[in-house]
Amino acid sequence: MQELLKKYNSVKTFEVKNWFRAGTIDQFPSDSGACVKYNDKQIAVFNFTRTNTWYACQNLCPHRLEMVLSRGMTGDLNDIPKIACPLHKKTFSLIDGKSLGGDDLSISVYPVKIEDENVYIGFTD
Amino acid sequence: MKKVIVIGNGMVGYKFCEKLVSRSEFKEIRLTVFGEEPRPAYDRVHLSEYFNETGADDLQLASRSWYESHNIDLKTTTMISTIDSIHRTVTDHKGNTYCYDKLVLATGSYPFVPPIPGADKKGVFVYRTIEDLDAIKSYALKLKENGRSTAAVLGGGLLGLEAANAGKELGLETHVVEFAPRLMPRQLDDNASSMLADKITGMGLGIHLNKATKHIAGDDAITGLAFADDTFLSTDMLIISAGIRPRDQLAVSAGLLIGERGGITVDNKMQTSNPDIYAIGEVALYNNMVYGLVAPGYEMAEVAADQICGGDKRMSPSIDMSTQLKLIGTEVASFGDPFIENESVSVITYENKQKGIYKRINISKDGSKLLGGILVGDSSDYNTLFQLYLNEMKLPEDPEVLILGSRDGAGSALGNVLDLPETAQICSCESVSKGSICGAILEGNCCSVKDVITSTKATTGCGGCKPMVSDLVTETLKSMGKTVKETICEHFELNRQELYDLVKVKNIQDYDTALNEFGKGHGCEICKPVLASIFASIHAETANRQPAIQDSNDKFLANIQRNGTYSVVPRVPGGEITPDKLMVLGAIAKKYDLYTKITGGQRIDLFGAQLYELPLIWKELIDAGFESGHAYGKALRTVKSCVGSTWCRYGMHESVTFAINIENRYRGIRSPHKLKGGVSGCIRECAEARGKDFGIIAVDGGWNLYVCGNGGANPKHAILLAEQLDDETCIRYLDRFLMFYIRTAAPLMRTAPWLEKLDGGIEYLKDVIIRDSLGIAGELEEEMESLVDRYTCEWKQAIEDPEIAKRFRHFINAEDPDENISYVPLRDQKMPKPW
Numbered sequence: 001m002q003e004l005l006k007k008y009n010s011v012k013t014f015e016v017k018n019w020f021r022a023g024t025i026d027q028f029p030s031d032s033g034a035c036v037k038y039n040d041k042q043i044a045v046f047n048f049t050r051t052n053t054w055y056a057c058q059n060l061c062p063h064r065l066e067m068v069l070s071r072g073m074t075g076d077l078n079d080i081p082k083i084a085c086p087l088h089k090k091t092f093s094l095i096d097g098k099s100l101g102g103d104d105l106s107i108s109v110y111p112v113k114i115e116d117e118n119v120y121i122g123f124t125d
Numbered sequence: 126m127k128k129v130i131v132i133g134n135g136m137v138g139y140k141f142c143e144k145l146v147s148r149s150e151f152k153e154i155r156l157t158v159f160g161e162e163p164r165p166a167y168d169r170v171h172l173s174e175y176f177n178e179t180g181a182d183d184l185q186l187a188s189r190s191w192y193e194s195h196n197i198d199l200k201t202t203t204m205i206s207t208i209d210s211i212h213r214t215v216t217d218h219k220g221n222t223y224c225y226d227k228l229v230l231a232t233g234s235y236p237f238v239p240p241i242p243g244a245d246k247k248g249v250f251v252y253r254t255i256e257d258l259d260a261i262k263s264y265a266l267k268l269k270e271n272g273r274s275t276a277a278v279l280g281g282g283l284l285g286l287e288a289a290n291a292g293k294e295l296g297l298e299t300h301v302v303e304f305a306p307r308l309m310p311r312q313l314d315d316n317a318s319s320m321l322a323d324k325i326t327g328m329g330l331g332i333h334l335n336k337a338t339k340h341i342a343g344d345d346a347i348t349g350l351a352f353a354d355d356t357f358l359s360t361d362m363l364i365i366s367a368g369i370r371p372r373d374q375l376a377v378s379a380g381l382l383i384g385e386r387g388g389i390t391v392d393n394k395m396q397t398s399n400p401d402i403y404a405i406g407e408v409a410l411y412n413n414m415v416y417g418l419v420a421p422g423y424e425m426a427e428v429a430a431d432q433i434c435g436g437d438k439r440m441s442p443s444i445d446m447s448t449q450l451k452l453i454g455t456e457v458a459s460f461g462d463p464f465i466e467n468e469s470v471s472v473i474t475y476e477n478k479q480k481g482i483y484k485r486i487n488i489s490k491d492g493s494k495l496l497g498g499i500l501v502g503d504s505s506d507y508n509t510l511f512q513l514y515l516n517e518m519k520l521p522e523d524p525e526v527l528i529l530g531s532r533d534g535a536g537s538a539l540g541n542v543l544d545l546p547e548t549a550q551i552c553s554c555e556s557v558s559k560g561s562i563c564g565a566i567l568e569g570n571c572c573s574v575k576d577v578i579t580s581t582k583a584t585t586g587c588g589g590c591k592p593m594v595s596d597l598v599t600e601t602l603k604s605m606g607k608t609v610k611e612t613i614c615e616h617f618e619l620n621r622q623e624l625y626d627l628v629k630v631k632n633i634q635d636y637d638t639a640l641n642e643f644g645k646g647h648g649c650e651i652c653k654p655v656l657a658s659i660f661a662s663i664h665a666e667t668a669n670r671q672p673a674i675q676d677s678n679d680k681f682l683a684n685i686q687r688n689g690t691y692s693v694v695p696r697v698p699g700g701e702i703t704p705d706k707l708m709v710l711g712a713i714a715k716k717y718d719l720y721t722k723i724t725g726g727q728r729i730d731l732f733g734a735q736l737y738e739l740p741l742i743w744k745e746l747i748d749a750g751f752e753s754g755h756a757y758g759k760a761l762r763t764v765k766s767c768v769g770s771t772w773c774r775y776g777m778h779e780s781v782t783f784a785i786n787i788e789n790r791y792r793g794i795r796s797p798h799k800l801k802g803g804v805s806g807c808i809r810e811c812a813e814a815r816g817k818d819f820g821i822i823a824v825d826g827g828w829n830l831y832v833c834g835n836g837g838a839n840p841k842h843a844i845l846l847a848e849q850l851d852d853e854t855c856i857r858y859l860d861r862f863l864m865f866y867i868r869t870a871a872p873l874m875r876t877a878p879w880l881e882k883l884d885g886g887i888e889y890l891k892d893v894i895i896r897d898s899l900g901i902a903g904e905l906e907e908e909m910e911s912l913v914d915r916y917t918c919e920w921k922q923a924i925e926d927p928e929i930a931k932r933f934r935h936f937i938n939a940e941d942p943d944e945n946i947s948y949v950p951l952r953d954q955k956m957p958k959p960w
């Protein structure tokens with residue numbers, strides 16, 4: 001299972017080689033997440049309607065390695081946007097992927113851009 | 126500048142730093158700390174939590190930047206190998222030399238490994254550092270991969286049992302081997318120990334007493350233990366927990382006075398035989414004793430820091446050794462002198478074999494003083510007893526109420542916590558007195574438990590004093606005419622009841638409006654479900670109206686399982702089901718290949734449905750006449766029934782009919798926590814109704830209504846609210862009771878703890894519900910009636926509305942299911958592949 005984790009590496013906006021079109025804005029529920037398939041990866045995309053911002057991360061929760069993060073609850077901790085895993089409620093920053101619960105788990109995060117009502121996720125592959 | 130060097134950065138060494146930096150004299154001090162371990166000091170007391178979900182960082186007592194910000198030179202992974210007390214220098218293992226004016230030895234202790242042949246074999250461990258635990262964990266994993274799974278712990282003391290529990294949590298079959306004829310020989314008497322042994326065996330641990338280990342068998346790695354009585358225990362690994370020995374080698378080489386059985390001799394100033402050298406913590410021998418507990422170590426740290434700053438603080442002449450055992454799945458505590466037995470002492474014991482409870486208190490013959498005691502199976506009275514003992518307080522007329530009483534809700538034997546003397550030590554780890562806790566509040570520096578913890582550090586040691594600290598805070602605030610406020614989270618500085626009232630009075634309809642009007646920020650996984658529950662209770666809305674704020678289970682109207690699949694639980698009111706409906710469940714389970722099990726709530730759970738399958742399965746269920754069982758919500762779950770007077774020869778009334786009516790009445794209603802009910806047809810109580818939030822029992826002349834019970838981790842029997850009610854009155858009282866609870870309870874607080882917190886307890890509840898003392902009974906009934914009238918099955922809503930159905934796709938851009946889900950066979954069914 002650990003193999004799965006290796007598939008996911010954070011991407012910074014300036015590194016993006018491929019902006020993958022995931023869908024249109026209205027396909028993504030407001031103030032929650034949805035899961036996008038990109039080759040053999042599962043990416044969770046979050047639409048923070050309240051602040052009009054978008055984030056993406058691996059769908060795989062690093063705690064027990066289940067494909068569930070897109071089904072978690074969004075929120076913020078001192079203005080850091082975060083996602084709480086639906087299985088054991090571990091929370092992760094959607095800015096740098098670090099755990100907000102003080103452990104050393106972390107997730108990979110990906111840039112999102114919106115153009116003409118389309119949602120794009122940035123990858124290096 | 127005075128140079129102070131500390132050798133050892135463990136719990137006590139750290140406490141010394143903390144005490145020293147808080148002194149004004151610290152400006153004149155250069156502090157250097159050496160620690161042999163690779164990381165800054167961490168909380169060894171809670172070491173076992175490292176096996177759960179705690180990371181090493183959670184255990185850390187202070188970060189490296191804390192040391193930096195106080196100009197403390199912390200050198201980790203550095204072991205001091207010699208002390209030159211003539212030239213006042215220390216030398217580390219790399220040969221670097223450092224000068225000191227004052228030296229503090231806080232080198233702690235090491236686990237004692239008895240000289241048993243074979244103790245150097247692979248698979249033999251000790252239990253003291255994070256590295257030890259890492260090694261144990263990875264060895265255990267390797268064992269399991271190779272299909273082996275037994276562990277043994279040598280030593281049945283406090284630490285040994287904790288290590289054994291850890292073995293069990295790692296999924297190993299674990300045995301405890303003890304040389305003495307009983308467990309925890311230093312804290313427990315024979316009765317207590319045998320009660321504990323029964324409890325622990327019941328939890329699946331093996332106990333082997335009276336066993337002297339002759340040698341450790343195995344070629345390269347351990348395979349078992351051979352005992353002096355010629356018996357043998359096979360095991361794949363061993364954790365040795367046979368006591369500790371002070372790490373006093375450095376002191377020996379420095380020519381300091383050492384006790385006969387080890388430990389650096391210190392006086393009540395913590396000074397060793399060399400006045401420039403102090404010793405504190407588990408390496409120090411004070412009163413001819415080494416204390417293996419943090420509380421005395423912390424006091425030593427404070428004394429040494431004061432002495433070095435020129436003060437004259439002294440160590441208390443006698444050290445309290447009271448302990449509460451944690452983390453073994455049952456409660457154990459001992460305090461004072463647990464064993465004392467002579468003609469000037471009377472011993473009172475209480476024993477309940479069935480429940481596994483043993484309590485003993487030792488009282489002076491004249492009944493005036495508590496001298497010590499033991500609690501096994503239920504240590505809820507520990508804090509009270511400990512305070513009575515420690516402060517030599519006057520005991521009640523019949524001292525037996527101390528261990529038998531208090532159950533009838535008459536409150537604690539202490540009376541009001543504010544009656545404790547100001548000097549009463551509440552947190553012994555951090556030595557915080559009642560005076561400093563109450564003072565912090567009275568002086569206006571603190572106004573919540575959280576503030577008090579930050580300012581006094583109370584509860585941050587073993588945490589055992591937490592209930593008493595929060596009682597003190599509440600009572601002090603009350604005495605000042607303030608009410609205690611538990612706010613929901615960083616986004617709402619309100620408690621649930623206030624938020625409930627605001628939503629209702631201002632007729633708020635959605636989460637964003639509530640956040641804009643009464644909150645700040647953008648919400649989180651705590652406040653969203655709280656508001657979702659409030660909206661449901663006030664506007665009778667289902668989880669489908671505002672999916673984004675529902676707890677993740679409510680959002681998908683199903684409980685998520687270990688592997689990310691879901692369970693399906695249709696409602697089976699009262700547990701009554703026709704053969705036809707049973708066959709439907711069977712057919713659907715078969716079609717979707719779902720694992721099927723009868724639940725503890727008299728219905729059937731179908732496990733292993735993938736997200737996209739949920740609406741398909743529910744469509745078939747609803748077509749067959751089923752509806753949501755709300756097994757995923759903080760809502761009414763089940764009303765359990767017994768067969769009652771229709772079939773049972775003892776039945777007094779029709780319990781099934783009544784249970785079905787009640788379940789159908791309250792189905793779908795959301796509440797601060799889940800709600801369960803039960804109806805029994807006679808006092809034999811086959812429906813276990815008194816283990817529920819509301820329980821109804823048929824008696825001559827009507828129904829008895831009991832409220833506020835639950836099973837779960839802290840079982841409580843429901844308490845009688847009213848007797849001999851007819852159907853209608855019973856339902857009227859239930860309406861009022863449930864609505865009152867829904868309005869006033871804190872988030873995730875079940876009815877039993879809610880009643881416990883309710884001022885005036887059951888008598889007050891009777892006033893409100895039966896005698897309508899608040900004049901709100903009519904309102905409560907109307908609110909309930911409106912919830913009942915507006916019930917809709919949210920699964921029916923979900924399958925009928927294509928917008929809602931979209932929620933149940935795994936991918937937004939592909940039809941594929943999640944390919945990572947995999948199962949293994951289990952008997953004739955299946956289960957998720959283990960983690």
Ligand code: SRM
Nearest residue numbers: 684692723724725726727728730756762835836837838875
């Ligand atoms: C399925 C079932 C076990 C079984 O196979 O029998 C079960 C399964 C779960 N229980 Fe339970 N409980 C089940 C009966 C019980 C009972 C027995 C009963 O209801 O008579 C109890 C003790 C009685 C009580 O609640 O007072 C019980 C006390 C708990 C508790 C502890 C509650 C407490 O106040 O201490 C939790 C934790 C919680 O709710 O926070 C819990 C939580 C859970 C959860 C929801 C944990 C979770 O979040 O995943 C489990 C969900 C499994 C699933 O996905 O369906 N379950 N659980 C039972 C479902 C009954 C039903 O038909 O709805």
Ligand SMILES: Cc1cc2nc3c(=O)[nH]c(=O)nc-3n(C[C@H](O)[C@H](O)[C@H](O)COP(=O)(O)OP(=O)(O)OC[C@H]3O[C@@H](n4cnc5c(N)ncnc54)[C@H](O)[C@@H]3O)c2cc1C
Nearest residue numbers: 133135136137138161169204205232233406407417418419
């Ligand atoms: C699993 C476990 C559970 C426990 N539970 C409880 C409990 O519930 N209640 C309770 O009161 N107590 C409990 N204890 C005991 C408590 O942890 C100790 O009393 C406490 O840690 C002692 O602190 P210390 O600083 O004296 O020693 P330590 O914490 O052992 O620190 C000593 C440090 O000095 C370092 N050191 C030693 N020699 C040198 C050297 N020459 N150079 C540099 N560094 C050196 C060591 O590596 C170590 O890091 C428990 C202990 C364990 C292991």
Ligand code: SF4
Nearest residue numbers: 687724725730837838
């Ligand atoms: S007791 Fe309940 S919560 Fe615990 S494992 Fe069993 S079903 Fe899950």
Ligand code: FES
Nearest residue numbers: 061063064085088
């Ligand atoms: S699997 Fe995500 S928190 Fe446990």
